Amino acid sequence: MCRGVGASLFLFSLLNATTYYVALWGNDNWPGTSPDSAWRHIAYATQRVEAGDSVLVFEGVYEDEHAVFANTGNPGSPIVLTAYSDTFVMDGIDSTGIAIRIADKSYISISGFHIKNYEIGLKGEGSLENLSLSDFVIEDIGGEGVHLNSAALRNCLITDFIIRDTEGKALSHYDFGAHPCYDNEISHFLIRDIGDEGILWENGRRDHFHHGKICNTASDGLHLYKNSDSCVIEYIHIDTTGWHGIAIHDPYMNRPCSCNVIRNCFVRNADHGCIDLHSGAFNTVIENCSLIGPKYTTGIYFHNRGAGLLAQNNYIKNMHWGLFCGHTDEGQFIRDVVFKNNVVENTQRYGGCAWRDAGNRVLANISFIDNTFIRCSQQSGYHNLVLVRVDTAHIEGNSFIESQIPDEPHIRLGEVSEGLVLDLKDNFTRIRVYDTDARLEFSDGRAFTEDGSNRSFWYSDVSRYLLNLDETIEVKTFKMTLSPSSDSVELFIYEWDTTGICYKKWGELSPTPTITTSHSVGDFPPFSLVRVKVDG
Incomplete structure (x- = not known):
C-alpha cells in the first residue's frame, strides 16, 4: 500500500509539473507559462516553483538578482532552473550579496548560468541532497565562488564549470558543525586567478574530484581538510599556487583524514610543495602523478x-x-x-x-x-x-x-x-x-x-x-666469462672473496675433458650449479 501511495504522489507531481519562463521583456504579474507571458525576475521564479517544475531563462543580463529557492524537489521530480537556449547572466553590479541561495533543499538542478559581481556566487547551507550544478561560469566575486560551508551535502554533482577572479576560495566546504557529507562529485572544471584556495573540502566521504584544471591560486590548489575519508582526486592539472598544489591536512590532529587517493594528476610551480600530507593523513595512495x-x-x-x-x-x-x-x-x-x-x-x-x-x-x-x-x-x-x-x-x-x-x-x-x-x-x-x-x-x-x-x-x-x-x-x-675449453660442464661455485677470486669445484659431464678456465666476477650466484658451454 505504501508503494501505491508513493506512485500516486509521483504521478500527481508529474501531471502537475509546470514549465515557466523568465525574460527581460517579462512581467512578474504575468502567468509565466509561455515566452509571451514570461516572468521578469529569476528571484521571483525561485520563490514560486515547486517539485517537478522547470524554469527556462532567456539570455540576457539580469541585474541585482538575489534568487532563493523556497521549495524543494523530490526524487524523480526535481526543480529545474536552466537557460532557455544561450547562457543567462546574473550581474550583482556592486559585488555584494548572494546570487543564488539554497538552504535545506534537495533535488534541484541549475545549469546554463553566468554569475558575476557578487560577494558570493552560489551559497548552499543546511541539508542538501541530490543537487546538480552544471554548465556555469562564476567570476569577479568579492568572496567565494561556491560557498557550501557547514552544508550536509549528499549525492551532489558540480560539473562543467568555470570559476575565476574571486577574492576568496573558488569552491569551499568548510564544515564548522561536522555535518555528514558524502558521495559528491566535482568534475570537468577550470578554476583560475583565485585570491585564496582553489578548492577547500572538509569532512567528506567518498567524494570524487576529477578532470579539472586549477591555476594561479594565492593558497592551496586543492585541499582535503579534516575528516576527509575515501576521497579520490584524479586527472587534475594544477599550475602555479601560492602554497601547496594538493594538500591533506588535519592541523589539530583530532579529525584525521584516511584512505584517500591522489592519482594521474599534474602539479607544477606549487610554492610550498606539490603534494603535502601534513598531520593526520593515514593510508594515502599517490600514484601516476607528474610533479614539476x-x-x-x-x-x-x-x-x-x-x-x-x-x-x-x-x-x-x-x-x-x-x-x-x-x-x-x-x-x-x-x-x-x-x-x-x-x-x-x-x-x-x-x-x-x-x-x-x-x-x-x-x-x-x-x-x-x-x-x-x-x-x-x-x-x-x-x-x-x-x-x-x-x-x-x-x-x-x-x-x-x-x-x-x-x-x-x-x-x-x-x-x-x-x-x-x-x-x-x-x-x-x-x-x-x-x-x-x-x-x-x-x-x-x-x-x-x-x-x-x-x-x-x-x-x-x-x-x-x-x-x-x-x-x-x-x-x-661484474660480469663473468669462462674460456676456453671443450664440451659441456657444470660449474659449482663455493664462494667469492673480496678480491674477486673464485674458489671452484668441477662436476664434469661425459665425456670427461681436461678443462682450463679464466673468469671475472659476475652475475652467477654462489653455491649454485651453472651449466657452461665451452669451446672445443
Whole structure:
C-alpha cells in the first residue's frame, strides 16, 4: 500500500509539473507559462516553483538578482532552473550579496548560468541532497565562488564549470558543525586567478574530484581538510599556487583524514610543495602523478603525524627535495611509508629522504623500492637517498644515474636500526653509514666486491655485507666469462672473496675433458650449479 501511495504522489507531481519562463521583456504579474507571458525576475521564479517544475531563462543580463529557492524537489521530480537556449547572466553590479541561495533543499538542478559581481556566487547551507550544478561560469566575486560551508551535502554533482577572479576560495566546504557529507562529485572544471584556495573540502566521504584544471591560486590548489575519508582526486592539472598544489591536512590532529587517493594528476610551480600530507593523513595512495618544480620546494612531503603512504609510479622533476617523509614534532610519528617505482630527476638536495629529529619522535617502517634518481643532489653535502634515525628501513632495487657530485655517497644511513639495503641495480654504488644496524644483500646470491672493514658473506640464496661501522663503502658488481675449453660442464661455485677470486669445484659431464678456465666476477650466484658451454 505504501508503494501505491508513493506512485500516486509521483504521478500527481508529474501531471502537475509546470514549465515557466523568465525574460527581460517579462512581467512578474504575468502567468509565466509561455515566452509571451514570461516572468521578469529569476528571484521571483525561485520563490514560486515547486517539485517537478522547470524554469527556462532567456539570455540576457539580469541585474541585482538575489534568487532563493523556497521549495524543494523530490526524487524523480526535481526543480529545474536552466537557460532557455544561450547562457543567462546574473550581474550583482556592486559585488555584494548572494546570487543564488539554497538552504535545506534537495533535488534541484541549475545549469546554463553566468554569475558575476557578487560577494558570493552560489551559497548552499543546511541539508542538501541530490543537487546538480552544471554548465556555469562564476567570476569577479568579492568572496567565494561556491560557498557550501557547514552544508550536509549528499549525492551532489558540480560539473562543467568555470570559476575565476574571486577574492576568496573558488569552491569551499568548510564544515564548522561536522555535518555528514558524502558521495559528491566535482568534475570537468577550470578554476583560475583565485585570491585564496582553489578548492577547500572538509569532512567528506567518498567524494570524487576529477578532470579539472586549477591555476594561479594565492593558497592551496586543492585541499582535503579534516575528516576527509575515501576521497579520490584524479586527472587534475594544477599550475602555479601560492602554497601547496594538493594538500591533506588535519592541523589539530583530532579529525584525521584516511584512505584517500591522489592519482594521474599534474602539479607544477606549487610554492610550498606539490603534494603535502601534513598531520593526520593515514593510508594515502599517490600514484601516476607528474610533479614539476620550483627548485626550492618538495615533490611529495609526508610529515608531522600520520601512517600508511604508498607513493608509486610518480615522476618528480626540478625540486629541492623529491620524496620526503619525517620532520616530526615532539611526541609525533610517521610510520609505514613505501616509495616505489618513482623517477626523481634534477633535485637540488635529496632525491629521497626519511629524516627524524632527535627526541621523543617515531619514524618507522620506511621503504624505498625500485626508484630511479637522475642527476639528484646537485648541492655539495647532500645525497641521492638519505635515511636518518629510522627504525626498520628497507631500501631495494634503487638506481642512481648521473650523480652530480661524484665523490658524494649515493646512499647515506645514519642511526638506522634494522636496516636492509637489497639488490642494488647499478654496477657501482657508494654507501655512507654511521651508528647503524643494517646489512647489504643481493637476494640472488650475486657476487660483488666492496672496500669496507667487514667481511662479505655468500650463501646459497643471498650475498651479504654488514653495515654497522662508521665507514663509506664502494660496492661493485661484474660480469663473468669462462674460456676456453671443450664440451659441456657444470660449474659449482663455493664462494667469492673480496678480491674477486673464485674458489671452484668441477662436476664434469661425459665425456670427461681436461678443462682450463679464466673468469671475472659476475652475475652467477654462489653455491649454485651453472651449466657452461665451452669451446672445443
